[in-house]
Amino acid sequence: MRKNYYITLFLVTILLQSCNSNSKEITTPQELVSEGELVSLTIDDQTSNVSDGLVHFQDKNGSWLFKLNMMNNEIQLYNLDSKSLEKKIIFEEDGPEAVPSILGIHVQAMDSIFLFGYPLYSLQLTDTSGAIKANYNYEPPFNYLAAFVHNAHYNYTPILRGNKLLVNTKFEGDLRTIPDDTLATKSFSYTIDLENSEVNLLPITWPAGYNASGSKLLEFSMASDGENLVYSLVADHDLYVSDLDGKFLKTVAAKSKYIDQSFPSFNEATDGFKTMKYVYASDRYERLLYDEYRGVFYRFVFPKVEVQNEEEITQLRRFPRKFAVMILDKDLNVLGETLMPENTYYPNNSFVSKDGLFISINHPENPNSEEDLMSFEVFKLKEVE
Secondary structure (H helix, E strand, O other), rough: HHHHHHHHHHHHHHHHHHHHOOOOOOOOEEEEEEEEEEEEEOOOOOOOOOOOOOOEEOOOOEEEEEEOOOOOOEEEEEEOOOOOOEEEEOOOOOOOOOOOOOOOEEEEOOOOEEEEEOOOOOOOOEEEOOOEEEEEOOOOOOOOOOOOOOOOOOOOOEEEEEEEEEEEEEEEOOOOOHHHOOOOOOOOOEEEEEEOHHHHHHHHOOOOOOOOOOOOOOOOEEEEOOEEEEEEEOOOEEEEOOOOOOEEEEEOOOOOOOOOOOOOHHHHHHHHHHHHHHHHHEEEEEEEEOOOOOOOEEEEEEOOOOOOOOOHHHHHEEEEEEEEEEEEEOOEEEEEEEOOOOOOOOOEEEEEEEEEEEEEEOOOOOOOOOOOOEEEEEEEEEEEE
């Protein structure tokens, strides 16, 4: 029975890659514009209007949004066409079909949804019924941690090719003290063979020189256009490209015009407040999304902000004050960059659909945010004249 799943998943992968390859290529200067279109989903009183992670999925039956609720160990499935809650998929934490925790999800198809736990080596296959179809046991490579799949902040998109699932990972070590030459040996990702549990590191590693001027945060996002993998590092203007096997191809300069040329060192954060300030109030790159419908990448940029106390830091920890979105073509040429108004959007809840780039308006200081609605503003590309 498991072979049938692999065949189905492989065919879906080929179909998605085919769709991606037919994307219209945009090469002219662009900006993100909104005509004020909002898409609002009604939520119940047990559900927050912001999410631990969102995943959009399009199939012949419509446009779907999967909302992860870690607190209740559940996934809520919304129909974006009817703007309604289709169902709640709740997972038991104990028992024969237990799902101890869910950090992130990957929707390969409506009947093939991967659940990722962390720090447990938890990887399961389910569908919209919530039944556990398969439990996969795997051991990460020595000195590496469980697959780290997250659908917010620094986001990652797992890739299934045949029976091998490509996931991103973290490694064991002290990020404040790791030497640059050691960091340059550490891989971003590995593959898990779903048939025999074999795990193999991809050859692409952290770039030499990343920590040359002092330790930096070791976070990154990854997106794929179906042909290559693109890695965006938190404290690096450049983007790093490999093929789907992890063979390094090129480095592309892609600096935001809203952040400084150099990044501060993590070593300068000598106490708790300075550490939090460094993590949440300093220049950084976070989300990287690929728009398969328009053939562009969106890179989310967070310029540094001034904070005076822990209360401001606590707010920034969940709700960034300001951000910009870079637009890059398939070759990663920068086509434009749009700075969003402050204290208006929640960028960690953003996704791409055939209708555009959706960004949550549920920032607590946005007067248009309503507690009982999960609302998104729709942004579209517009050629700059």
